[in-house]
Amino acid sequence: MNAEDIIGGALKDRRSHDLAQSKLVMELLAYKANDRDHEINAELLGQLVLKYAEAERKLTELNQLKNKFLGMAAHDLRNPLSSIRGFSEILLLEETGPLTEGQKEFLAIINKTSDEMLHMVNDLLDVSVIESGKIDLNLKLYSAQKLLEERIRLLHIVADKKQIIINVDRADVPDFSFDTNRIGQVIDNLISNAIKFSPIGSKIDISLKQVGGKVEIAVQDDGPGISPEDRKKLFGTFQKLSARPTAGEKSTGLGLAIVKKIVEAHGGDVWVESADGAGSIFKFNIPMEAR
Structure with a gap:
């Protein structure tokens, strides 16, 4: 082995050593950066969890208010609609006197529409009760x-x-x-x-x-x-x-x-x-x- 080979080998070993050291330094820097990122991510995650919990609480409150409103509105609508449907049925039976064909037609429309509305109101009442978790079964x-x-x-x-x-x-x-x-x-x-x-x-x-x-x-x-x-x-x-x-x-x-x-x-x-x-x-x- 001549001097050139010895010097070349030494330089090669030195470059390899320097490269290994540089790689190690880069890995340490990356680890530190990742560690810092983890701290930041953990902090952000904590903030997001708190925000999510608050948003969920507000949504729960809004849902409860919605159900309460639906229940109250539906309950207040049910009685007058029942009366409209009931009295229109009585009139259609002509128990209070004869009707013209035109009167029968209009009363039939009133009866049908009030019946549809009553079904809708009953559905709203059911949804408000069921979603509030208050459904009681009479077994x-x-x-x-x-x-x-x-x-x-x-x-x-x-x-x-x-x-x-x-x-x-x-x-x-x-x-x-x-x-x-x-x-x-x-x-x-x-x-x-x-x-x-x-x-x-x-x-x-x-x-x-x-x-x-x-x-x-x-x-x-x-x-x-x-x-x-x-x-x-x-x-x-x-x-x-x-x-x-x-x-x-x-x-x-x-x-x-x-x-x-x-x-x-x-x-x-x-x-x-x-x-x-x-x-x-x-x-x-x-x-x-x-x-």
Whole structure:
């Protein structure tokens, strides 16, 4: 090995050593910077958490105020609307005297509109009560088959107006404890929606059966189906879907949200099986043993 090789090797080793030292210094500086960044990030994170907590508190207060206002407004509106609907029905029966065709027409409009408004008010009341977390279930031993028959009987008039046939398949299910008014409300809503979105002259299939320790009710229609986008927001409050009722019926966008809350309060589940353009099947179940 000559002197040139020795000197070259030494210089190479020196450069390698300097490079290693420089790399170490850079790593230390980066670590210090990262450490400082971590301190800053932790401080910022703490500030963000506090801001988020405050924003959440304000939103909770606003939501409570909204529910209180909705409840008060709906309650104050319900009595006069009930009176308008009731008296218009009496007048239409001509118990107070004969009516002209024009009077009958106007009274029918008043009656129909007040009925729609009353349904909307009742929905608002339900939403305000349910969202406030004050939903109380009045559990009592009853027959699910009997309740289903009662509710279908009431809705047959609406179905007949659209020439819709309702088919029912009921299995024998033992009586169990549930809130008959609330579950009746769920059944009403699902069947009413099926009628609302079904074509004239179509059919609706309703089934009741026991699946394990739960009772399951399904309502199937021949409507337009539900798109994937609509399914994502289906059970939210004040949600309007792209599908429209087939006879111009009104919708508040609250019914399915109420259905979900009632079913979940019973410890059950509600879901939909649907494809765009191929009808829908709404199903819900509730446990037969009280929670």
